[in-house]
Amino acid sequence: MFKLEEQMKYFGFLKEVVKRDIKKKYYKSALGVVWTVLNPLLSMLVITIVFSTLFKRNIENYPIYLLCGQLMFGFISGAGSSGLNAILSNASYIRVVYMPKYIFVLSRVIEGFVDLLFSLIALFLVMIFTGAPITWNLLILPLLFVLAFMFALGWALIFATYGTFLRDLQHLYGIFRTLWMWVSAIFYPVSIIPSTYRFIFDLNPLIHYISIMRSICHEGVMPTEKSLIIASCYSVLMLAMGISVFKANENKFLLYI
Amino acid sequence: MSDTAVKVENVSMMFNLSRKREERLKEYVINLLKRKLFFDEFWALRDISFEVKKGDTLGIVGTNGSGKTTLLRLVAGIMQPTKGKITTEGSIAPLFAIGTGFDHSLTARENIYLVGALRGYSRAYMKKRFDEIIDFAELEDFVDVPVKNFSSGMTSRLAFAIATLVQTDILIADEVLAVGDAKFRQKSVDRMAKMRSNGATVLFVSHSSSQVQKICRNAIWLDHGKLVMSGSSKEVCDAYADYCKKQ
Numbered sequence: 015m016f017k018l019e020e021q022m023k024y025f026g027f028l029k030e031v032v033k034r035d036i037k038k039k040y041y042k043s044a045l046g047v048v049w050t051v052l053n054p055l056l057s058m059l060v061i062t063i064v065f066s067t068l069f070k071r072n073i074e075n076y077p078i079y080l081l082c083g084q085l086m087f088g089f090i091s092g093a094g095s096s097g098l099n100a101i102l103s104n105a106s107y108i109r110v111v112y113m114p115k116y117i118f119v120l121s122r123v124i125e126g127f128v129d130l131l132f133s134l135i136a137l138f139l140v141m142i143f144t145g146a147p148i149t150w151n152l153l154i155l156p157l158l159f160v161l162a163f164m165f166a167l168g169w170a171l172i173f174a175t176y177g178t179f180l181r182d183l184q185h186l187y188g189i190f191r192t193l194w195m196w197v198s199a200i201f202y203p204v205s206i207i208p209s210t211y212r213f214i215f216d217l218n219p220l221i222h223y224i225s226i227m228r229s230i231c232h233e234g235v236m237p238t239e240k241s242l243i244i245a246s247c248y249s250v251l252m253l254a255m256g257i258s259v260f261k262a263n264e265n266k267f268l269l270y271i
Numbered sequence: 272m273s274d275t276a277v278k279v280e281n282v283s284m285m286f287n288l289s290r291k292r293e294e295r296l297k298e299y300v301i302n303l304l305k306r307k308l309f310f311d312e313f314w315a316l317r318d319i320s321f322e323v324k325k326g327d328t329l330g331i332v333g334t335n336g337s338g339k340t341t342l343l344r345l346v347a348g349i350m351q352p353t354k355g356k357i358t359t360e361g362s363i364a365p366l367f368a369i370g371t372g373f374d375h376s377l378t379a380r381e382n383i384y385l386v387g388a389l390r391g392y393s394r395a396y397m398k399k400r401f402d403e404i405i406d407f408a409e410l411e412d413f414v415d416v417p418v419k420n421f422s423s424g425m426t427s428r429l430a431f432a433i434a435t436l437v438q439t440d441i442l443i444a445d446e447v448l449a450v451g452d453a454k455f456r457q458k459s460v461d462r463m464a465k466m467r468s469n470g471a472t473v474l475f476v477s478h479s480s481s482q483v484q485k486i487c488r489n490a491i492w493l494d495h496g497k498l499v500m501s502g503s504s505k506e507v508c509d510a511y512a513d514y515c516k517k518q
Contacts, residue, residue, distance in 0.1 A: 027388040034377065034385060106374065110367045111389055112348035265351050269286065 031121040050132035082227040083200035089130045096122040097170030098177035105271040119174045147234025164249040168256030219248040276472035277323040282355035284316040315341045328473040330487030337493040361440025371430035375419040408432040445476045480508035
């Protein structure tokens with residue numbers, strides 16, 4: 015049963031876990047959290063140098079086009095891979111204390127989300143630098159992020175569940191992630207795909223989040239209602255699926271860690 | 272409000288003790304095809320029932336693998352029983368020898384805040400009680416040392432100090448006195464006695480029946496997952512000691 019009052023008790027712990035993991039991630043690195051901003055910037059630079067001549071005529075302001083795709087893809091697919099070992103790496107707690115186990119998955123997704131917010135600094139810098147349209151439509155960005163967060167959490171919960179039972183998923187997911195990246199039209203315009211293969215892109219939920227982000231940051235226009243509705247449906251569906259899969263299995267985790 | 276703190280009714284716990292668990296996809300599929308996935312059942316506990324009154328101390332004795340720790344984990348709510356029902360009333364502070372809930376790469380200081388948060392205490396509150404914890408655990412010189420460099424005695428001292436920081440309704444103590452030195456053991460026994468006199472219920476597991484006799488009023492004896500005997504701690508411990516001698 016979900017009692018809010020009882021859950022509130024664990025929010026303090028959630029905060030501490032997020033803090034701990036962020037601290038660990040940048041432990042002893044000289045630049046620390048600056049890497050969250052530098053990382054997308056540098057990889058964008060590399061990919062821009064490689065691809066920009068290729069798609070010069072199709073896409074204007076390629077760096078922003080790329081960054082939108084990269085950041086969204088990184089957050090959502092990253093939620094899956096960090097969810098995969100969320101339960102296993104917190105086994106020391108799960109073994110000895112009772113607590114709602116979703117906390118460990120939620121903390122991972124929040125960490126990815128914090129990274130995403132920091133990366134926005136990089137995005138805004140590049141937007142200003144390249145003269146991308148800065149419009150009131152940027153105010154829709156928080157809504158998009160809420161939707162993306164719901165999707166990512168549902169996604170992470172599913173992989174946290176099955177990743178605990180089947181360790182192979184950690185390796186499989188890496189391969190899946192590469193494939194997923196290529197069918198998410200991050201580096202290239204969807205228009206270069208022959209129409210017979212377009213359905214693959216229509217089936218990929220991630221495309222919708224990316225294209226909303228591109229409407230806002232790349233084209234500077236209001237995202238279409240249709241795209242927002244589709245994204246909302248995916249978010250609600252994924253979260254509901256994640257919660258039900260996780261709930262049905264969480265009591266078995268202890269036997270597998 | 273009843274006067275029962277812990278009520279265990281017909282509890283059984285089954286583990287799927289596959290000697291190698293299907294963690295690899297290939298094996299999983301093969302076993303699935305062979306329909307051999309769910310074999311090798313192991314009943315860690317069978318049909319256990321007992322009650323602990325509020326403010327009572329219950330000792331649990333038994334040989335290795337008799338189900339003592341499993342029983343405590345069920346009472347703490349960490350696992351759910353396969354069959355039966357467990358009801359507890361009030362806050363529970365669990366303390367297990369199998370793991371202290373510390374993140375070993377973090378320092379004692381960081382772990383104190385983390386475990387505190389896990390038990391629902393704010394950072395501000397833990398800050399206030401910080402010196403007291405360190406003082407009790409006798410770790411003044413090791414506050415900023417990662418726990419992985421601690422000796423097992425130091426780790427369990429810290430765990431005990433945190434777990435017993437606040438008066439709790441039910442204290443679960445699994446072999447907690449096994450590692451500390453004599454001086455710390457005495458301190459721990461005193462602190463448990465103090466908690467008990469303030470109304471806490473204590474569930475205490477130990478191999479040493481003399482300790483159980485000293486600390487507990489009542490006791491139960493588990494053997495291979497079955498309840499062999501329950502009664503006053505003296506009776507049960509004597510019977511258990513006799514049984515051990517015969518072996």
